[in-house]
Structures are given as C-alpha cells and as structure tokens.
Amino acid sequence: MRFYLVTLGCPKNTVDSEMMAELLRRAGHTPVETARRADVIIVNTCGFIEAARAESYGELRALAARKRRGQRLVAMGCLAQRYGDAVRRHVPQVDAVLGTQAWPEIVALVERLHDVEPPAPILSSRPDALVTSISRRSAVGPSAYIKIADGCDASCAFCAIPLIKGRQRSKPAADIVREARELTARGVREAVLIAQDTTAYGRDRGERDALPGLMRAILAGAPELAWLRVLYAYPQNVTPALIEVLAEEERVCRYLDLPLQHAHPDVLRRMRRPHDIAQVYALIARLREAMPDVALRSTFIVGFPGETEAEFEALLTFLEEMALDHVGVFAYSPEEGTAAAQLPDQVPAEVTAERYDRAMRLQQGISRARNEAQVGRTVDVLIEGVGEGLSVGRSYREAPEIDGLVLVPGEATEGAMLRARVVAAQEYDLIAERVQSNRGR
Ligand code: SF4
Structure with missing residues (x-):
C-alpha cells in the first residue's frame, strides 16, 4: 500500500511519525510524496492548545475534502487521543482514529482498513507502550x-x-x-x-x-x-x-x-x-x-x-x-x-x-x-539547505525549527559543517562568510 504521512505539532510527533514510517516500510508499504497518490493518508495531529487543534482540524478537513474513492484517512496523535469522538464527528470522512501512544499499531490498522469497510473502531491508547525496540532508519536532513x-x-x-x-x-x-x-x-x-x-x-x-x-x-x-x-x-x-x-x-x-x-x-x-x-x-x-x-x-x-x-x-x-x-x-x-x-x-x-x-x-x-554581539565570531555551521547561490544552516546557537538560521553565501553540500565568520545580524538570522572548506566533523 502507498501511504502519505502528515505531521503536525512538536518534534515529539516528528519522532513518532518517523517511527511509524519505518514500521510501514518494513511491512512492505511505500511512502509517497502527495496525498493524491496514496492509498492511506495518516495525519499525526497536535492537541496541545486551541490553535494547534484548529490547525489539525483544518488539515484533516482539507484532506477529507479531496479524498478519492477507496482512499483511507487516519487521524492519530494528541488530538485523536484526547478528542477521538469529536474528530470523527467533525470530520466524518476519517476512517480510523489512533491514540498518541498506539502508533505501533499503525501497520495492523492500515492493513485492516484496506480489507474491511470503514469505519474501523477507535483503537485505545496503550499508556505503557513506549516502544523501544524500533529505531528509525530514516531522518530528514542532517x-x-x-x-x-x-x-x-x-x-x-x-x-x-x-x-x-x-x-x-x-x-x-x-x-x-x-x-x-x-x-x-x-x-x-x-x-x-x-x-x-x-x-x-x-x-x-x-x-x-x-x-x-x-x-x-x-x-x-x-x-x-x-x-x-x-x-x-x-x-x-x-x-x-x-x-x-x-x-x-x-x-x-x-x-x-x-x-x-x-x-x-x-x-x-x-x-x-x-x-x-x-x-x-x-x-x-x-x-x-x-x-x-x-x-x-x-x-x-x-x-x-x-x-x-x-x-x-x-x-x-x-x-x-x-x-x-x-x-x-x-x-x-x-x-x-x-x-x-x-x-x-x-x-x-x-x-x-x-x-x-x-x-x-x-x-x-x-x-x-x-x-x-556575534558579529566577528567564527563558528561551525551545519548546512541544511542549499540553493540560489546560498547555503542555509545553523550554528550551535540555533536549534532546528524553533530558532533562526545562519545564511552563508555560496553553495556548499547539505550536511557539511562549515567554518564561517559572522558578518551581519538580523533579529533572528545571522549572515556569515565561509572561512575554510568543509571540516571533517
Ligand atoms: S506538565 Fe506540561 S508544561 Fe509541565 S513539565 Fe509536563 S509537559 Fe511541561
């Protein structure tokens, strides 16, 4: 089966999604890049605060509106855990709801959805099921x-x-x-x-x-x-x-x-x-x-x-x-x-x-x-994206996704660690110039 996975919310959801993708791949299912091509669409939702819930509902509704005949839609994650009944009420095209700690059930659920007519029952969460034996083999970026x-x-x-x-x-x-x-x-x-x-x-x-x-x-x-x-x-x-x-x-x-x-x-x-x-x-x-x-x-x-x-x-x-x-x-x-x-x-x-x-x-x-205050310092920059004559990365001062970026003129390789001198600063981002080629580490 081909699956399309959307991840909302915090990095903890990102990790669960990567683990689920790994389980699905191991079971012979194939990830695809667009919802249109998928047999099953999985949305890993966030239920942390009102704004996050609204975003999760918005994503579910948008995918539900474009759902093809025979395609399955699964809501999982925190919103699904806490408000599973409401999810099914508000987005009736959802075929199954999986609680946040029940993600290891994803393969069984997906295969079952394929075989039987929806709706599948809401699966309960398994609070003791912190799965440790699976480690994910994939990661996006460095x-x-x-x-x-x-x-x-x-x-x-x-x-x-x-x-x-x-x-x-x-x-x-x-x-x-x-x-x-x-x-x-x-x-x-x-x-x-x-x-x-x-x-x-x-x-x-x-x-x-x-x-x-x-x-x-x-x-x-x-x-x-x-x-x-x-x-x-x-x-x-x-x-x-x-x-x-x-x-x-x-x-x-x-x-x-x-x-x-x-x-x-x-x-x-x-x-x-x-x-x-x-x-x-x-x-x-x-x-x-x-x-x-x-x-x-x-x-x-x-x-x-x-x-x-x-x-x-x-x-x-x-x-x-x-x-x-x-x-x-x-x-x-x-x-x-x-x-x-x-x-x-x-x-x-x-x-x-x-x-x-x-x-x-x-x-x-x-x-x-x-x-x-960073201008003039030389720092290591981990390159995460390259294009249009620019390399974009982070120094130790910036965590992924939440802090700013370091922009370095010139196209390096993704995953490279560059030495770069900070030459200008903005509110969130820094501009730095490369001072030496890729370092070993
Ligand atoms: S209760 Fe919530 S805010 Fe407090 S430490 Fe736990 S996760 Fe963080």
Missing part, C-alpha cells in the same frame, strides 16, 4: 530528534500533556545510543534529545540525574555524531553534572532550552511551577559563568489567569535583565481538564493579545542585540 522519554510526571496547572500522554516512561539508554549510532550511519550529524522534560530522564526507573550519563554514553557510542543538543530542560533539574557535560564536551552544543513559563513568583505558584525566581537568576548566572558563550532559550506564557499588569511587567523586567538569546511567547488558552481552566480571573483575550505583542516586541530587540 539533524534528527531522539525522543528519550514520553509522558510527564509534573502537574503544571495550564498543561494537558499529562492527561494526553500519561506518566513519564524513559527509554533504556542502550536503545537511545543504538538509535544515535544508526542515525549517524545514515548521515545525521546532529542529534537533538527531546522529552516533555529531558532532565527527568530515568526518574521513572528510580534514577536521579541520569541525563548527563546518557549524553556521555551517546557521545561514546556514536563517535561520528558532530553535535548533541538538549531541549526542554526543567530549570530546577539542571544539575552541576549537566552543566559540566555542557561545558566540557566539545560535541555537546552549548545551548540550553529552559522553559520558564513566567518570572513572577505568584504567577508561577498559580501555575504550580517552582516559584523561587532567585534560583532561576542564580542558575542562569551559573550557566553563563561556566560557559560565557552559552546560548539560552526559554518560553513564557502571558495572560495566565489572574496575571496582573504588575506581574506581567515583572516578566518584561526579567526578559530585559536576563537577555536570553531566543524566547518563545505563548498566549494562554484554557485547556479542558486542566487546573488553570478552573481558576477565577481569566484574563480577557484582548489584554492577553496586547501583552503578547509587548513581550514579543521587547524580546525582538534583545534577540537582535544578542545576534549583533
């Missing part, structure tokens, strides 16, 4: 995400992830190392470790502070890997051992993504997040002391219930004082079943929108200044 755990044990008041994904389950280190090795054998040069909270890796097995050891095991087991990067670190779990591995290991990107969500202790308390903001200041100082060139990213929510103007301004002050390299701002939206959705004093949408704009505008100036 960078690949590796999911080291799934689910989350935290109870942040605004977040529906634990309701969708269940409790945390970590993959065995040996499987992760093998996956990294297999990816590098297929040309991947950068591995990006992801989980809901990467710093909680191993806790479900009673291990404490297991991430630094895992990183060293990956470096040893995948010697061809040029870069190892960590996303989604819970600030209170960044330990001296983690800072040490970031600072010491040449192949580990001096980059850390610390989703802080807010900077006022009262808002953080209502968010059910650690609220000792002095600790956050101290952590950032420690990171910068250990690595003066570290690039820091964070995300913040504005318009959380009860957020006063003074609390919001405390966030702006924090942004100014901390001058983080990259910041994502989200407008709060109440998620069904979460504690925050029940809180009084929901902030009016227009106030949230206005705060979003103010935070984004402030950070744009800060990010530009951080980028301008």
